[in-house]
Amino acid sequence: MNMIIKDDYLDKLIASWKKEISPVHSVSYLDQLKADALNCVESLRLPTIRDEEWRFTDISSLRATPFPRASAATLPVSDNQADTFLDEAVCKLVFIDGRYVPGLSVQTADNSITVSSLSGLTGTSSVAEQYLGRLADFQENVFVALNTALMHEGVCVIVPADVAVKVPVHILYISSRKEVTVYPRCLVVAESGASVTVIEEYVALHEGVSLTNSVTEMYLKDSARVNHIRVQRESPQAFHIANSSALVAKSAQYDSISLALGAHISRFDQKITLAGENAGCEVDGLALIAGRQLADTHTFIDHANPHCRSRQLHKCIMDDSAHGVFSGKIMVRPHAQLTDARQLNRNLLLSDRARVDTKPQLEIFADDVKCAHGATVGQLDRESLFYLQSRGLTETVARNLLTYAFGGEVISRVTVPSLRQHLEQYILARTRIS
Amino acid sequence: MSAALQHLVNQPYKHGFVTDIEADIAPKGLNEDIIRLISSKKNEPEWLLAFRLEAYRKWLDMVEPAWQNVKYPKIDFQDISYYSAPKPKKKLASMDEVDPELLRTFEKLGVPMHERAALAGVAVDVIFDSVSVATTYKEKLAEVGIIFCSISEAVHKYPELIKQYLGTVVPPGDNYYAALNSAVFTDGSFCFIPRGVKCPMDLSTYFRINTEESGQFERTLIIAEAGASVSYLEGCTAPRFDTNQLHAAVVELVALDDADIKYSTVQNWYAGDENGVGGIYNFVTKRGLAKGRNSRISWTQVETGSAITWKYPSCILRGENSVGEFYSVAVTNHHQQADTGTKMIHIGPNTRSTIVSKGISAGQSNSSYRGLVRIAPTARNARNYSQCDSMLIGSQCGAHTFPYIQVQNSSAQVEHEASTSKIGEDQLFYFAQRGIGAEEAVSMIINGFCKEVFQQLPLEFAVEATKLLSFKLEGSVG
Numbered sequence: 001m002n003m004i005i006k007d008d009y010l011d012k013l014i015a016s017w018k019k020e021i022s023p024v025h026s027v028s029y030l031d032q033l034k035a036d037a038l039n040c041v042e043s044l045r046l047p048t049i050r051d052e053e054w055r056f057t058d059i060s061s062l063r064a065t066p067f068p069r070a071s072a073a074t075l076p077v078s079d080n081q082a083d084t085f086l087d088e089a090v091c092k093l094v095f096i097d098g099r100y101v102p103g104l105s106v107q108t109a110d111n112s113i114t115v116s117s118l119s120g121l122t123g124t125s126s127v128a129e130q131y132l133g134r135l136a137d138f139q140e141n142v143f144v145a146l147n148t149a150l151m152h153e154g155v156c157v158i159v160p161a162d163v164a165v166k167v168p169v170h171i172l173y174i175s176s177r178k179e180v181t182v183y184p185r186c187l188v189v190a191e192s193g194a195s196v197t198v199i200e201e202y203v204a205l206h207e208g209v210s211l212t213n214s215v216t217e218m219y220l221k222d223s224a225r226v227n228h229i230r231v232q233r234e235s236p237q238a239f240h241i242a243n244s245s246a247l248v249a250k251s252a253q254y255d256s257i258s259l260a261l262g263a264h265i266s267r268f269d270q271k272i273t274l275a276g277e278n279a280g281c282e283v284d285g286l287a288l289i290a291g292r293q294l295a296d297t298h299t300f301i302d303h304a305n306p307h308c309r310s311r312q313l314h315k316c317i318m319d320d321s322a323h324g325v326f327s328g329k330i331m332v333r334p335h336a337q338l339t340d341a342r343q344l345n346r347n348l349l350l351s352d353r354a355r356v357d358t359k360p361q362l363e364i365f366a367d368d369v370k371c372a373h374g375a376t377v378g379q380l381d382r383e384s385l386f387y388l389q390s391r392g393l394t395e396t397v398a399r400n401l402l403t404y405a406f407g408g409e410v411i412s413r414v415t416v417p418s419l420r421q422h423l424e425q426y427i428l429a430r431t432r433i434s
Numbered sequence: 435m436s437a438a439l440q441h442l443v444n445q446p447y448k449h450g451f452v453t454d455i456e457a458d459i460a461p462k463g464l465n466e467d468i469i470r471l472i473s474s475k476k477n478e479p480e481w482l483l484a485f486r487l488e489a490y491r492k493w494l495d496m497v498e499p500a501w502q503n504v505k506y507p508k509i510d511f512q513d514i515s516y517y518s519a520p521k522p523k524k525k526l527a528s529m530d531e532v533d534p535e536l537l538r539t540f541e542k543l544g545v546p547m548h549e550r551a552a553l554a555g556v557a558v559d560v561i562f563d564s565v566s567v568a569t570t571y572k573e574k575l576a577e578v579g580i581i582f583c584s585i586s587e588a589v590h591k592y593p594e595l596i597k598q599y600l601g602t603v604v605p606p607g608d609n610y611y612a613a614l615n616s617a618v619f620t621d622g623s624f625c626f627i628p629r630g631v632k633c634p635m636d637l638s639t640y641f642r643i644n645t646e647e648s649g650q651f652e653r654t655l656i657i658a659e660a661g662a663s664v665s666y667l668e669g670c671t672a673p674r675f676d677t678n679q680l681h682a683a684v685v686e687l688v689a690l691d692d693a694d695i696k697y698s699t700v701q702n703w704y705a706g707d708e709n710g711v712g713g714i715y716n717f718v719t720k721r722g723l724a725k726g727r728n729s730r731i732s733w734t735q736v737e738t739g740s741a742i743t744w745k746y747p748s749c750i751l752r753g754e755n756s757v758g759e760f761y762s763v764a765v766t767n768h769h770q771q772a773d774t775g776t777k778m779i780h781i782g783p784n785t786r787s788t789i790v791s792k793g794i795s796a797g798q799s800n801s802s803y804r805g806l807v808r809i810a811p812t813a814r815n816a817r818n819y820s821q822c823d824s825m826l827i828g829s830q831c832g833a834h835t836f837p838y839i840q841v842q843n844s845s846a847q848v849e850h851e852a853s854t855s856k857i858g859e860d861q862l863f864y865f866a867q868r869g870i871g872a873e874e875a876v877s878m879i880i881n882g883f884c885k886e887v888f889q890q891l892p893l894e895f896a897v898e899a900t901k902l903l904s905f906k907l908e909g910s911v912g
Binding site: 337351363365369372373377378379 | 501811826830835841842845846848854
């Protein structure tokens, strides 16, 4: 439908990447996948606010910054990053500017799960062929296509059947330099009956402009459980564009919490397909933004089978001139009878310059369903403020406390205690300023 | 239970017949000459022709919208006749002189004009294929200074008012179909309520589309001056045809300080047969401007007909403390499609809006609610409450909700709720236990579902609406 217009930005990205690599001769699945994705990039263009899905998120400023792909990290990570490590996470994988750093990573001694980088995977196993790029659709989405074509390496977590991994797997992406683009990639496969907690965390050591374009694919086989926690604390100037897809099979349960705290412009696209009977998902999110930040969350929950259940709570807190965007679509396919879906989006505006655009959507093609969604936009409740003030709290303290409590509802759902504690402190510190 | 009820849902369209009146039809096609022809046929002043031509030129530059959740074959705008009027026999002095053929048509519709007018005390401005044929109760309204006439009459009698307000709420270049309407509108209603006057009766027009293959392009303009109030009813039925008919109307409302406009619609145009053949395309732009302080605009609609209903009656709440309301029931069956909702644009401080939308889909139909609530930075303490509920009857239909909420003021309170449900076996069982058959039970459940909206309708419309829903839907459960 669209005319193919040569896209400068994409051309520059690809040109700088082509300079960097030598031509590939092998024809492994991964190379083929990358080549296919590259072809797609060439036929796609960067979205603009004229595209419905990007109506409220103007990424034209990204055009001015066709940053090259980050080269191998040379910077050793100092101790001050130690506080991002979690007590419980015995298994941690650290990436600096997209490159795996074995020196900082700890893999479990326990052989029950396979954690490896993608490059290590391709030669030996057919896992990549079976899963990689099958869920994250790069035909339509230019960012997924870019990630697929240009990914450096990635992490792959495979949990064998009926194994319950007790400790969380902590994947830490550190951005150490500005003016580069990184393409993190994550693949999680939970075999039937397996359960695992995966934490993806994005932090920055600088305050400059950079771009993270990440893609996560999760496969949940029958009766598997995955708890997915995503924390985005990028530099205040950064662009963060992420896509996450989960395929949830029969009786499996996918729970996810995503937190958008950093970045100048962040966009998170989440797609969950309930592909088997009795599958379920719980999808929560919190965006806490201030200054001129923009946080955009798009979720798509696809009820493709009967008897599935979904719950969603997404909250946004906006201060200063921040701009929150939420678009949540729940699709109930024909025959997906006895679907039970609930979605709630709540937005708190702390300043008159702050702005929110929300679009909760239901598309229902089956009649025997229970579906509801709600959205609210408002300010702090005057009566609650008055009550706290009557108990001797100053107005500022009362406001901060209520704001903290508003965000706390989502944070309290984080099941990893040390991470929850970090986040609580972080949010307390953030709300104290306002 | 389904077999017994099936025939009910498949009731043929009761009002499908063509009245045999000689019509004065313009050749098919659209160009500047046709617009000049329409304008000259109606003896319009130069400025109105200029208005039409400007709209036409804008229309030429516009692209047909494609974002809507309805599908239809491409419309050939050159294959439509843009003007048709019953040939005037002579000037009519009283009701008795109205074409007996025409009167019989209304008889068949079950709305004998004089009887209805007398019964309900309603002034009926009858629009029959684009030209106003008879107007009643005019004197009574004139006593209090209310102007209620066809828009072409108003153009001649009150050109200043038309000039001042026409196109101010829906500008000619507003959207594709509004531009088309501005270029070719043939008739419609004009209503002016002067300062401080409460309209003593409900005003109503009766729209019918007659001559096959003639799209109707009405233009309605209602102005309520400071302190005035009016309740306006619009009811529609159309005869049965097999080729699709385009209907692109524009309705503009202007409410000044403390004014109150209530606009109610019952729409039951031909919806096509059970295979989705034929039916009216109802692409309408309706918008009200709550311009003054404390003004109020209220839309109530019951949409049961048309192959495609695509409209968003909207309120621009500019005045301080102004209020916007939207109450809607949209029923789709067979292959009908509806993409309807509202826009509430809050500009003034302390503005409030309420949206209650009920969608009922049966058969293979699709019904969508699409709405926008925008709170501008200037709208301090704005308040919105939206509720959209859908009911699905049968497993082949679809219900969709696309609300857009855009807030730029922290003192705003915006709430949106939506739910989807069906008529449960347990509910039917409960009724059966009490000795109430499935047919009646469904009717009661649906009327209960829509009650909040029906309460907003004027009495005689509420009765009509209840009846309409009954024969539209009963029997589709099972």
